[in-house]
Amino acid sequence: MALLPTACSSDDDALTFFFAANPEEADARLRVVDAFQRRHPDIKVRTLLSGPDALQHVSIYCAGGKCPDVLMAWEFTYAGLAERGVLLDLNTMLAHDKTFAAELAADSVASMYETFTYNGGQYAFPEQWSGTFLYYNKKLFAEAGVRPPPGRWDQPWSFGEFLDAARVLTKRDRSGRVSQWGFVDTWVPYYSALMFGMNNGVPWSDPRMNPTHLNFDDAAFIQGIQFYADLNNKYRVAPTASESQSMSQTDLFTSGHAAMALGGHWRYQTLERAPDLDFDITVLPTGPKGHAAQSNIGTTGLAIASSSPRKKQAWEFVKFATGPVGQAVIAETGLFVPALRSAVGSPDFAKAHSRIGNMAVLTGGPAHAEGLPVTPAWPKIVALMDRNIGPVLRGSQPATSLTYGLTPKVDEVLRTP
Amino acid sequence: MTPIDATATAVARRRGPSGRRARAGRIFVAPNLTAVAVFMLFPLGFSLYMSFHDWDMFSPAKFVGLANYRSLFAEDPLFSIALRNTVVYTVGTVLAGVLNRKIKGIAIFRTIIFLPLAVSSVVMAVVWQFVFNTNNGLLNIILGWIGIDPIPWLVDPKYAMASLCIVSVWRSVPFATVILLAAMQGVPENLYEAARLDGAGELRQFVSITVPLIRSAVSFVVVISIIHAFQAFDLVYVLTGRNGGPETATYVLGIMLFQHAFAFLEFGYASALAWVMFAILLVLTVVQLRLGRRRAAQEERSWA
Numbered sequence: 001m002a003l004l005p006t007a008c009s010s011d012d013d014a015l016t017f018f019f020a021a022n023p024e025e026a027d028a029r030l031r032v033v034d035a036f037q038r039r040h041p042d043i044k045v046r047t048l049l050s051g052p053d054a055l056q057h058v059s060i061y062c063a064g065g066k067c068p069d070v071l072m073a074w075e076f077t078y079a080g081l082a083e084r085g086v087l088l089d090l091n092t093m094l095a096h097d098k099t100f101a102a103e104l105a106a107d108s109v110a111s112m113y114e115t116f117t118y119n120g121g122q123y124a125f126p127e128q129w130s131g132t133f134l135y136y137n138k139k140l141f142a143e144a145g146v147r148p149p150p151g152r153w154d155q156p157w158s159f160g161e162f163l164d165a166a167r168v169l170t171k172r173d174r175s176g177r178v179s180q181w182g183f184v185d186t187w188v189p190y191y192s193a194l195m196f197g198m199n200n201g202v203p204w205s206d207p208r209m210n211p212t213h214l215n216f217d218d219a220a221f222i223q224g225i226q227f228y229a230d231l232n233n234k235y236r237v238a239p240t241a242s243e244s245q246s247m248s249q250t251d252l253f254t255s256g257h258a259a260m261a262l263g264g265h266w267r268y269q270t271l272e273r274a275p276d277l278d279f280d281i282t283v284l285p286t287g288p289k290g291h292a293a294q295s296n297i298g299t300t301g302l303a304i305a306s307s308s309p310r311k312k313q314a315w316e317f318v319k320f321a322t323g324p325v326g327q328a329v330i331a332e333t334g335l336f337v338p339a340l341r342s343a344v345g346s347p348d349f350a351k352a353h354s355r356i357g358n359m360a361v362l363t364g365g366p367a368h369a370e371g372l373p374v375t376p377a378w379p380k381i382v383a384l385m386d387r388n389i390g391p392v393l394r395g396s397q398p399a400t401s402l403t404y405g406l407t408p409k410v411d412e413v414l415r416t417p
Numbered sequence: 418m419t420p421i422d423a424t425a426t427a428v429a430r431r432r433g434p435s436g437r438r439a440r441a442g443r444i445f446v447a448p449n450l451t452a453v454a455v456f457m458l459f460p461l462g463f464s465l466y467m468s469f470h471d472w473d474m475f476s477p478a479k480f481v482g483l484a485n486y487r488s489l490f491a492e493d494p495l496f497s498i499a500l501r502n503t504v505v506y507t508v509g510t511v512l513a514g515v516l517n518r519k520i521k522g523i524a525i526f527r528t529i530i531f532l533p534l535a536v537s538s539v540v541m542a543v544v545w546q547f548v549f550n551t552n553n554g555l556l557n558i559i560l561g562w563i564g565i566d567p568i569p570w571l572v573d574p575k576y577a578m579a580s581l582c583i584v585s586v587w588r589s590v591p592f593a594t595v596i597l598l599a600a601m602q603g604v605p606e607n608l609y610e611a612a613r614l615d616g617a618g619e620l621r622q623f624v625s626i627t628v629p630l631i632r633s634a635v636s637f638v639v640v641i642s643i644i645h646a647f648q649a650f651d652l653v654y655v656l657t658g659r660n661g662g663p664e665t666a667t668y669v670l671g672i673m674l675f676q677h678a679f680a681f682l683e684f685g686y687a688s689a690l691a692w693v694m695f696a697i698l699l700v701l702t703v704v705q706l707r708l709g710r711r712r713a714a715q716e717e718r719s720w721a
Contacts, residue, residue: 062475063475080682085475240572242567242569243551243552245552246553383680386660387662387664390574390664
């Protein structure tokens with residue numbers, strides 16, 4: 001099967017499946033699709049690989065009347081599509097499939113399942129937990145004589161301990177140029193900054209669904225963001241945007257030039273293939289006001305287009321990938337951290353992650369994770385955050401500037417999207 | 418024969434061979450006209466229509482009157498930023514581009530000058546990204562030789578717009594050169610000879626003969642460059658990202674339009690913005706042409 005980047009031809013009645021994946025993930029994704037086709041030889045599947053901006057890509061498909069039948073859905077962005085009527089309320093299908101409904105109810109993690117429950121409808125079933133944690137280079141820790149970080153979410157380590165480790169692990173050559181960084185970030189910097197705010201005891205928003213306010217005016221939240229910004233501006237243990245221009249932060253970690261890297265499971269396939277990289281994973285550090293180490297309910301799921309003429313086949317595919325059978329295949333291929341409990345706990349999942357010692361960070365992730373805001377206005381919020389958190393991360397403004405600079409703008413967008 | 422047939426025959430007879438030619442002409446033009454109507458007139462009209470609506474491509478469009486324009490001018494703080502950035506970018510590009518008009522000469526140099534014309538702007542932007550790299554970029558390495566510390570070209574909002582203008586100037590030089598060189602070659606050589614006999618130096622010849630005689634070409638280059646620069650999008654998108662970052666440093670109107678249309682799915686608002694851009698360009702161009710014409714008329718009078 002080939003990965004087709006576009007959906008131009010519609011000459012056959014194949015089920016179209018839209019998803020995003022980095023090149024390393026794409027192989028595993030296709031193996032899951034193959035497993036589906038072996039069980040359902042009567043349903044042909046045509047894959048559509050997303051471009052860099054999945055929401056934009058899928059919006060244009062759907063607005064143009066060529067909506068893929070099955071779509072990957074993201075926690076941050078699906079609400080906009082649900083609000084516009086692009087996604088089918090899966091409760092309508094679930095009502096006719098009691099057996100699967102029972103299976104799903106017994107095996108699901110509520111916080112992930114409910115991420116896709118929006119205004120009373122169920123717009124996707126979770127396929128994976130994609131929360132964030134830290135990767136660390138075991139060899140660099142050992143060489144520097146730093147104690148390995150904790151291996152479970154219920155064994156937190158503090159911002160201070162994390163910073164001490166990062167300081168020891170940042171190495172400079174004789175000219176003062178950094179040859180090894182203590183910490184790099186392979187996610188989106190303004191999201192990661194908020195993860196440090198969350199680990200200082202404050203969620204991004206409350207309530208989670210359709211919030212009218214984000215906590216950029218909360219002192220503890222801001223303190224966490226400031227700590228993250230200080231990692232590169234004050235403590236110099238993490239590269240600035242300029243310093244990671246010539247080599248991406250992921251590459252810094254895979255090539256052994258960084259000791260810790262913030263990211264999610266989506267980096268695993270890349271890191272696993274890196275030669276001479278001996279790594280493990282650990283939990284995010286906890287701030288002075290934090291109560292426990294926390295990740296986020298990052299999750300992606302599968303949705304069905306409300307305009308799909310192949311809803312029955314689409315339902316079979318979604319059932320497969322998000323149900324026990326497909327989730328077991330996902331566990332075995334190592335594509336994702338599966339969303340269903342049975343699959344996460346399976347020996348196959350552990351076998352597919354033989355490079356990881358601290359499996360509890362993955363398996364215990366969803367239970368120690370806070371939900372992120374779900375609002376149809378998310379693209380606008382992102383643009384605002386990008387613009388306003390930028391000066392804070394660059395060190396030209398303190399994080400306290402967000403209270404008056406960003407909060408009113410965000411709240412206005414949330415109230416009138 | 419019915420009265421209608423009779424009239425038709427009479428008309429055909431009256432038209433004769435030239436009428437037939439005209440008809441054939443119209444048939445030949447028809448495909449092109451259809452293309453213009455379908456791909457230009459219709460989208461233009463449609464976007465004008467949409468600019469009075471609230472439309473996200475999925476729900477039916479809702480008529481909102483002038484609300485899009487009102488919030489663009491009165492409520493959107495980013496519009497003035499985008500407009501200012503666009504003006505800075507346009508002025509930077511056009512001024513520096515036109516000032517380069519004296520460049521001429523040997524074939525190899527000309528080839529190098531024309532090179533940007535043959536390269537797609539996306540490829541160009543990607544290459545310039547390497548050039549602007551803070552720690553290992555060509556530009557900072559060269560600046561390092563003369564003792565200047567690395568400049569965060571694309572990372573710092575202070576420098577991002579300047580970087581963008583540098584690339585844009587580099588790209589617009591060949592276009593200006595092609596037009597202006599052609600215009601300069603059209604200036605009769607005997608005028609220069611006469612001027613030399615009268616004792617005029619190189620500079621004097623340039624100011625009094627070359628510039629007045631290529632004035633229409635210069636104003637053409639300026640108008641086209643303004644229009645191009647005003648619509649800047651691809652270069653910015655690749656060089657500093659789809660949000661016109663860092664922060665709002667390179668948030669030009671083209672990026673604003675794209676963001677509203679394809680990230681926020683506010684097609685009505687984006688259409689309104691497109692028409693405002695069109696109106697600004699129209700006014701600029703008309704003013705420019707008027708000024709050019711008046712200057713030409715004055716000169717004619719002074720020669721007479």
